Amino acid sequence: MNVKTRFAPSPTGYLHVGGARTALFSWLHARRHGGRFVLRIEDTDLERSTQESVNAILEGMTWLGLEYDEGPFYQTHRFEHYDSVIDDLLARGLAYRCNCSRERLDTLREEQMAAKQKPRYDGHCRALDVSPDEPHVIRFRNPLEGSVVFEDLIRGRIAVANSELDDLIIRRSDGAPTYNLTVVVDDHDMGITQVIRGDDHINNTPRQINLYQALGWEVPHFGHVPMILGEDGARLSKRHGAVSVMQYREQGYLPEALLNYLVRLGWSHGDQEVFSVDQMIELFDLSEVNRSPSTFNTEKLNWLNHQYIKQADPARVAHLLSPHIGDLGIDPAEGPDLVTVVEAQRERATTLIELARISAFYYRDFEDFDVKAAKKAFKGDAAEALAAVKTHLAELESWEREPIHACVGATVDALGVGFGKVAMPLRIAVTGGAPSPDLDLTLYLVGRESSLRRIDRAIEHITSNTQS
């Protein structure tokens, strides 16, 4: 069978992580089975849909690398088609006009709630033959008896009695079709074989299946993925922090890290934690997706991002890092090669923002010494040690790692002290206390001029502090 899946967001906001994971699962299923992946924009709600949202969703999909084979299709471009389907249902008596007022519907709902019943339309207009000339909506004539049973790809068997369902509106009084109709028409027309979507749609599925059957169409398979909760156990929303996929890019996350985090949320393959996209495609299976909701955990995302920053191609990381360096007001061209800096610093940062921050000292003098580091390093004879090592460094013929290393060693020998007595103050003098790699590499990258200048600054700092 030719597999075809889709992602069908409504453009009423950005692409959030929940939607992104649903899209990922859907995309993975298509890729895994050599099928096709369709992007469809469900914009039948004219009030809330915006072009900016469409752009934001497209941007998020692109950043994550979830490329689609068909689309984006827009439901607003297909209204004529939906109309013909609705007219057909009407002609065959499978739908009917209803002119119940909103007031009547409201009181009906209230009465049913008061009577501890599930609120639903009572079928008042079913046999009334409302005139097409007066204001009306079109309702689908849902079967009254029996039940709808389907085998969910993730949840297993789900059964709902038709007596629980009511006659849903498929065309509004303004003539616009509604979601439950358009989704069925589109999934059918586009040849979707597996409808993979959030589990907030589980309750819609039985009524949609009734629609498929009324239309004489083959019913696709359904897979409802559980939702993502915030750290407090409530549905993930803005108040939990970043929910937009693009916010993660801004905050210095790598797309493959987010993807890896998302794929492991509700799905696993034994004890494996790190998956390349190719591995996900090879191993992902809908039947292994969990049935319960999972909580979004930024700490684990951070760990994964750290892993990816460490193992990714340094040139690529440097490329992704440069805008963040720029945000600090630094031009990476005016200092050591950014790729080399990335290689030196990457195991010390969990995000690109952090990487930029701890790498700033290579490019410009830091403002202040880290208080704790300075207190620890600048004690005893630190000023003397710095003066001594500066003299040696200033005489160096070539500013390379080996000579720098030898130079520090020579100073240690000359002073007859432990290596740390010289190395510690020197490191803090040059870095200000930021995490840094080998001392000789650090000095080499910072450069001779800046290093010597900063040593002077440190000596000044120490003497002024001890005097006061």
Added chain:
RNA sequence: GUCCCGUUCAUCUAGAGGCCUAGGAUCCCAGCCUUUCACGCUGGUUACAGGGGUUCGACUCCCCUACGGGACGCCA
């Protein structure tokens, strides 16, 4: 309220009746490594929601309860 769905460490999860004195990962703690910070390595704390069955045996199957979530729109 009614219907649908769910419930293993703080979090993500493994577990398809005996392999479970419940495994891995994140977080946290301790130690090692070390010229800073990290990386890395070693070790540690922490979980089968509760109650009934079924069975020689249940985290695994069934029922009930509790708790959590979703749906109940002329939103999607």
